[in-house]
Amino acid sequence: xxxxxxxxxxxxxxxxxxxxxxxxxxxxxxxxxxxxxxxxxxxxxxxxxxxxxxxxxxxxxxxxxxxxxxxxxxxxxxxxxxxxxxxxxxxxxxxxxxxxxxxxxxxxxxxxxxxxxxxxxxxxxxxxxxxxxxxxxxxxxxxxxxxxxxxxxxxxxxxxxxxxxxxxxxxxxxxxxxxxxxxxxxxxxxxxxxxxxxxxxxxxxxxxxxxxxxxxxxxxxxxxxxxxxxxxxxxxxxxxxxxxxxxxxxxxxxxxxxxxxxxxxxxxxxxxxxxxxxxxxxxxxxxxxxxxxxxxxxxxxxxxxxxxxxxxxxxxxxxxxxxxxxxxxxxxxxxxxxxxxxxxxxxxxxxxxxxxxxxxxxxxxxxxxxxxxxxxxxxxxxxxxxxxxxxxxxxxxxxxxxxxxxxxxxxxxxxxxxxxxxxxxxxxxxxxxxxxxxxxxx
Amino acid sequence: xxxxxxxxxxxxxxxxxxxxxxxxxxxxxxxxxxxxxxxxxxxxxxxxxxxxxxxxxxxxxxxxxxxxxxxxxxxxxxxxxxxxxxxxxxxxxxxxxxxxxxxxxxxxxxxxxxxxxxxxxxxxxxxxxxxxxxxxxxxxxxxxxxxxxxxxxxxxxxxxxxxxxxxxxxxxxxxxxxxxxxxxxxxxxxxxxxxxxxxxxxxxxxxxxxxxxxxxxxxxxxxxxxxxxxxxxxxxxxxxxxxxxxxxxxxxxxxxxxxxxxxxxxxxxxxxxxxxxxxxxxxxxxxxxxxxxxxxxxxxxxxxxxxxxxxxxxxxxxxxxxxxxxxxxxxxxxxxxxxxxxxxxxxxxxxxxxxxxxxxxxxxxxxxxxxxxxxxxxxxxxxxxxxxxxxxxxxxxxx
Numbered sequence: 001x002x003x004x005x006x007x008x009x010x011x012x013x014x015x016x017x018x019x020x021x022x023x024x025x026x027x028x029x030x031x032x033x034x035x036x037x038x039x040x041x042x043x044x045x046x047x048x049x050x051x052x053x054x055x056x057x058x059x060x061x062x063x064x065x066x067x068x069x070x071x072x073x074x075x076x077x078x079x080x081x082x083x084x085x086x087x088x089x090x091x092x093x094x095x096x097x098x099x100x101x102x103x104x105x106x107x108x109x110x111x112x113x114x115x116x117x118x119x120x121x122x123x124x125x126x127x128x129x130x131x132x133x134x135x136x137x138x139x140x141x142x143x144x145x146x147x148x149x150x151x152x153x154x155x156x157x158x159x160x161x162x163x164x165x166x167x168x169x170x171x172x173x174x175x176x177x178x179x180x181x182x183x184x185x186x187x188x189x190x191x192x193x194x195x196x197x198x199x200x201x202x203x204x205x206x207x208x209x210x211x212x213x214x215x216x217x218x219x220x221x222x223x224x225x226x227x228x229x230x231x232x233x234x235x236x237x238x239x240x241x242x243x244x245x246x247x248x249x250x251x252x253x254x255x256x257x258x259x260x261x262x263x264x265x266x267x268x269x270x271x272x273x274x275x276x277x278x279x280x281x282x283x284x285x286x287x288x289x290x291x292x293x294x295x296x297x298x299x300x301x302x303x304x305x306x307x308x309x310x311x312x313x314x315x316x317x318x319x320x321x322x323x324x325x326x327x328x329x330x331x332x333x334x335x336x337x338x339x340x341x342x343x344x345x346x347x348x349x350x351x352x353x354x355x356x357x358x359x360x361x362x363x364x365x366x367x368x369x370x371x372x373x374x375x376x377x378x379x380x381x382x383x384x385x386x387x388x389x390x391x392x393x394x395x396x397x398x399x400x401x402x403x404x405x406x407x408x409x410x411x412x413x414x415x416x417x418x419x420x421x422x423x424x425x426x427x428x429x430x431x432x433x434x435x436x437x438x439x440x441x442x
Numbered sequence: 443x444x445x446x447x448x449x450x451x452x453x454x455x456x457x458x459x460x461x462x463x464x465x466x467x468x469x470x471x472x473x474x475x476x477x478x479x480x481x482x483x484x485x486x487x488x489x490x491x492x493x494x495x496x497x498x499x500x501x502x503x504x505x506x507x508x509x510x511x512x513x514x515x516x517x518x519x520x521x522x523x524x525x526x527x528x529x530x531x532x533x534x535x536x537x538x539x540x541x542x543x544x545x546x547x548x549x550x551x552x553x554x555x556x557x558x559x560x561x562x563x564x565x566x567x568x569x570x571x572x573x574x575x576x577x578x579x580x581x582x583x584x585x586x587x588x589x590x591x592x593x594x595x596x597x598x599x600x601x602x603x604x605x606x607x608x609x610x611x612x613x614x615x616x617x618x619x620x621x622x623x624x625x626x627x628x629x630x631x632x633x634x635x636x637x638x639x640x641x642x643x644x645x646x647x648x649x650x651x652x653x654x655x656x657x658x659x660x661x662x663x664x665x666x667x668x669x670x671x672x673x674x675x676x677x678x679x680x681x682x683x684x685x686x687x688x689x690x691x692x693x694x695x696x697x698x699x700x701x702x703x704x705x706x707x708x709x710x711x712x713x714x715x716x717x718x719x720x721x722x723x724x725x726x727x728x729x730x731x732x733x734x735x736x737x738x739x740x741x742x743x744x745x746x747x748x749x750x751x752x753x754x755x756x757x758x759x760x761x762x763x764x765x766x767x768x769x770x771x772x773x774x775x776x777x778x779x780x781x782x783x784x785x786x787x788x789x790x791x792x793x794x795x796x797x798x799x800x801x802x803x804x805x806x807x808x809x810x811x812x813x814x815x816x817x818x819x820x821x822x823x824x825x826x827x828x829x830x831x832x833x834x835x836x837x838x839x840x841x
Contacts, residue, residue, distance in 0.1 A: 080604065134461075134828045140604055141521045142827050145778055149820040152775060160813040315611055322608060363624045364552025383627070386619035393612030394594050397605050 020330040027334055031056065031341045035349070042353040051225045052349065054232055056341040061235040062297030063336035066317045068242045068329060069289035074318075075326035076250060077282050078262035080140040083131070084290055084317050086151025089309040090127045091291015092299045093158055095120030096183035097173050104182055106165050106174025113184055117295060124291025125284040127154075132283035136276065148311055159306040178305060185302025186295060190230040231300065238296055239333070242289060246329045249285075250410060258282055259412035262327075316344070319393055325403030327410065334404055343389055351381040461829045476808070485808060488641075488685035493804045499692045499761065501780075501800020502699035507754035507773065508780040508792035509706060510747030516723040516787030517743050518595065520606035524613035525751065526774030527621075528583055530767060532752025533759045534621055536579025537632055544571035556625055562634040564655070565690045565760070576698070576756055583752025587744040614771065622767040629766040632759050633691065640687040642668065646680040649673040659684050695757045702750060703793050710789060715742055723787050776803070779823035785833025794834060798822070 032053055039049045066084060073079040099116035100108025111119070135146045157163055164177030175181055188198040194209035205213055216226045249255045260268040261275050269275045298308050316339065324335020359379035360366040366376030377384055396403065479485040511525045534557075541554040545561025553559045565572050594613055598606055635655035642649055644665055651668035653659065659682060665671045678685070710716035718739050721729040730736050758773070759765045779799045784791020799819050806818040826833065 138827060138831065141607060142782075142831060144607065145521065145775075145782065146824050146827050149775055149779075149823050153817040153820050153824075156813055156817040160817075161811040162814070315615070318608075318611070319615075362552070362556055362558065362626070364550075364556050367552075377623075380623055383619040383622040387616045387623065390612040390614070390616030390619070393615070394609050397601075397609040397612065398594075398597050401601075401605055 023330060024333055024337075027337055028057070028060065028341075031060075031337065031346075035341075035346065038346070038350060038353075046220050047222050047225055050221055051228070054225065054228050056345050056349075058228075058232055058235060058297075058300070059340035059345050060337040061232070061239045062293070062300075063317065063320050063340040064239045064333045065235075065242050065293035065297060065336075066290060067320045067324065067332040067336040068239075068246050069286050069293055070317055070321050071326065071329060071332040072246060072249065072282060072286040072289070074321060075328070075332070076255065076262060077258045077279060078140070079136070079279060079283060079286075080144045081147045081283070081286070082144050082311075082314050082318060083147030083149075083151035084314040085309040085311055086147070086154040087124045087128055087287040087290040088294025088298055088313070089151070089154050089158060089306075091120040091124040091288070092294040092304055092309075093120075093175055093181065094123035094291070095295045096181050096299065096304065097175065100181065100183040106176045106181055107172050108181075108183060109171070109173070113186075113189060117292065120295055121288040121291050124294075125288040128284045128287025129280060131287075132280050136279045136283065148314065151309070151311060151314060155306045155309045158309070176305070180303055180305030182303050183299075186234065186300055187227065187231040187302070190234045191227050194227060194230060235296060238292070242293070243329055243333065245289075246332075250329065254278070254281075256412055259410060263412050316340075319389060322393060322396060322403055325405040328403075328405040331403055331405030338404070339389070343385060343392075347381045347385040351378055354378060459829070461825075465825055465829065472809070479808065490805075490808075491686045493807065494801060495686060495688060496692075497801035497804030498797055499688070499696050499800070500758070500804070501797035502696050502703075502793070503754055503758045503761065503796070504773070504776050504780045504800055505784075505793040505796025506699040506702060506757070507751055508777045508784070508796050509703070509789055510749075510751040510754075511777055512781045512784075512787055512789065512792045513719070513743050513747040515781065517719060517740065518606070520603040520610065521778070522610045523607060523774065524590070524610040524617060525777060526770040526772070527614045527617040528586065528748060528751045528770070529755035529758070529773055529777075530621055530765075530770030531586055531617055531755075532579040532583040533755035533765055533770070534625060534767075535582030536575040536752065536756035537759060537765075539578035539582075540571050540575030543574050544568050557630050557632065560631065560634075563632075564634040564636040565694045566636050566655075567634065572694070572760065576753055579752040579756035580749040581752075583748040583755075584745050587748030587751075588741065591741065591744045618767060618771055625767060627767055629764050631764050633763045635763075636690040637669075638684075638687045638689045639693065641674075641685040642683070643678040643685055644668075644682050646678050647673060648676040648678050648685070653684070653687070689761075691760045691763075695761045698753070698757055702753065703789065706746070706750070706789055709746070715739070719743060775820060775823070776800075779819055779826075781833075782823060782831075783826050783833055785835040788833065788835040791833050791835035 035052055035056055036049055039052045044052065066088070070081065070084055073081045095116045097106075097108050098111045098119045099113050100106070100110065102108060102110045109116075131147065131150055135143055138146065158175045159178050161177060163175045164179075165172060165174035167173075184199055191198040193206065194212060195203040195205050197203035213223050213226060216223070250259075257268060257273050257275075257278050260271075260273070261278060265275050294309075298304060298313075320335040320339035321332060322335070323339055324333070325331030359375040360368070360372050363376065366372045476485075476490075480487055480490060507525075507529055510528070511522055514520070514522050514525075537557060538555045540563060541557055541561060542551060544563045545554045545559065548554075548561055549559035554561070563571055590613060594609055595606060598609060637655055638653045640651060640653050640659075642651060642653075642659060644659075644662065647665070649665060649668070649671055651665070651671035653668065657667070662668065662682070665673065710719060718729065718734045719742070721732065721734060722736060722739055726736065729739075755770060759769075776799055777796075780796035781792050782795070783798055784793065784795030799822065802822055803815050803819040806815045810818055
């Protein structure tokens with residue numbers, strides 16, 4: 001039976017094989033059709049439909065960024081980092097503290113946003129380096145436990161009284177503790193095109209903004225959805241940039257060493273590669289990307305508190321990567337889309353708009369009839385979807401551990417090893433004296 | 443050992459293990475500061491004793507919960523991230539049964555089973571019901587563990603530890619939200635207040651006795667109102683207060699945890715099953731060629747480890763009085779800390795590690811703000827993994 005089940009995704013994959021943009025766009029269109037059907041079914045107007053698709057795409061793009069960053073660690077280098085939430089928290093909070101106005105509570109430095117974002121990325125990279133320096137020599141499962149414990153420590157620190165408001169060298173800063181922190185949201189980067197004062201609500205639109213808002217109004221799309229769409233474009237641009245960066249890294253001599261480390265670190269190091277240095281670098285880069293992704297996506301509303309950075313989010317990103325297939329960038333994007341838009345957002349959307357009404361308020365009451373049980377299940381789908389995701393993860397690990405596109409896992413060598421007719425194991429061949437890129441390896 | 447020899451050992455330690463030295467220095471520093479605080483009165487000694495006792499009791503529960511994790515980690519070679527949610531399932535199953543048995547007639551079966559009507563149970567007013575609950579929690583998690591092993595882990599016996607770890611993350615997610623689906627996501631108050639064994643100071647006269655759940659120490663007219671009062675020949679400042687107190691729930695937790703740990707120790711040391719388990723933890727292939735029925739031993743590992751885990755979950759809730767669908771998941775890092783601190787595979791290690799983690803979490807409030815005590819416990823975990831990944835009892839497997 002498993003052959004049949006396995007056959008379906010394989011066949012679908014074959015259809016799109018070799019055409020990654022088509023694969024990504026096709027999957028997203030499929031999700032759009034499903035969501036549009038659901039939105040029409042519950043009687044949304046055009047504004048509502050567009051807003052639904054926008055929200056789902058924001059989820060997909062946000063997860064896409066984070067999954068790509070994790071793919072650099074786990075998919076390419078084999079570093080089992082499950083402290084994603086912690087590195088996102090560092091990036092988001094440092095960006096927030098650097099960019100928040102000095103007059104707000106907790107006060108910030110009021111730096112321009114690009115500077116603040118770079119600062120946040122640098123901070124996440126530094127925390128990543130400090131983690132990696134001692135931790136990278138650990139076994140994979142120990143590294144996992146260290147990183148997840150560290151991410152909880154970061155969250156608890158951010159929440160604590162000490163960090164709530166502190167003074168360094170005469171400058172008062174703070175994370176706001178449990179009350180959270182307000183700062184210029186990433187949306188202000190693009191809404192500056194539309195309104196004159198992006199940081200103050202209800203500001204006058206610019207000439208361009210007036211034209212766009214007017215055009216949208218005429219088809220019944222509200223101003224808030226239009227600003228949301230502009231933010232979405234920003235998010236998509238960054239997701240594209242992440243993808244481009246990952247592909248560049250993966251195809252570089254640097255990336256080939258990473259893949260060699262994943263396959264067999266001993267071989268890589270006995271071929272003269274300082275694997276420790278490579279792992280440190282890649283850990284820092286991945287953490288910086290996680291920090292940036294955290295600010296752009298988790299911090300999208302201009303307010304965060306520590307609850308956004310609980311370990312759950314790490315595991316969601318991780319599961320999305322496993323679904324898509326660790327080691328494949330297109331797989332990462334697909335995994336992010338399938339997990340966030342299809343498994344995470346869609347059930348919640350259905351439950352919020354279709355459920356409610358006469359659903360029983362406890363499980364015992366729901367056992368009365370099949371209809372009651374169904375109504376209860378619909379009303380509590382926010383719990384049930386995680387049961388389904390958990391079961392899916394177990395199923396994948398048993399039957400398709402490589403994920404949807406895991407068969408795309410790239411070899412460590414720069415040439416196709418199968419064509420050479422020998423050595424089916426990339427690891428054994430990964431550090432072969434390279435013909436072109438070898439000299440530029442570090 | 444001569445002085446020169448000791449010096450050279452010391453020099454070697456500084457050169458080879460600078461991290462251990464720093465940790466040692468920090469430990470000594472904290473100890474000196476603690477003594478200073480105790481002698482100057484900045485930290486009243488009864489408060490310190492209370493913190494220590496609280497940490498000890500909850501640490502015993504971490505240790506008990508850790509034994510199961512330690513056994514699967516050493517015998518099946520994977521870090522089971524679903525362990526915390528096994529704790530949750532055990533607690534929910536045990537308390538559901540306890541509620542039904544203890545509250546039958548006071549409310550409907552459904553609302554009792556879903557823990558939505560509270561029959562007000564405690565060790566003092568319904569010891570037998572609590573005992574039934576403990577057994578039910580153990581049986582529930584044994585059944586769960588065996589089912590999970592059959593469905594999830596057995597088809598993956600040959601997979602690597604990381605694949606199993608990832609699968610266990612899926613199991614954890616499914617279990618946690620299944621509990622949320624059935625029981626709801628709110629925090630539930632479970633137990634009634636229990637009497638307290640207390641060391642009291644009544645107008646300066648020190649004595650021990652049992653305070654009922656409704657008795658406030660400030661409202662007592664005299665020692666005659668305290669049950670089982672025994673005067674002790676100490677003097678105290680002229681105040682009326684509880685110096686150190688242990689609830690009956692804490693005592694029950696400590697006794698049960700201690701007893702079960704002793705039982706596990708005897709099982710592993712004295713029986714053939716224990717010997718087979720230790721053999722498997724050391725070298726699975728060798729164990730198989732020796733004729734040890736490895737599959738049966740693995741099942742027994744789940745039975746023993748799972749049962750202890752459920753009992754631990756039930757007892758932790760008994761002590762805390764509240765639970766929610768994610769409490770075991772939140773405990774998971776503490777349990778990992780206990781197991782790794784003690785050394786994976788070591789039952790004593792889990793015990794000692796649990797107590798250390800519990801005490802650190804509780805006592806570190808002397809130096810840290812309350813929100814960072816948990817971070818201190820996790821810091822211990824990280825430091826141990828970095829400096830001595832084998833743990834305190836490293837090298838001893840399943841003993």
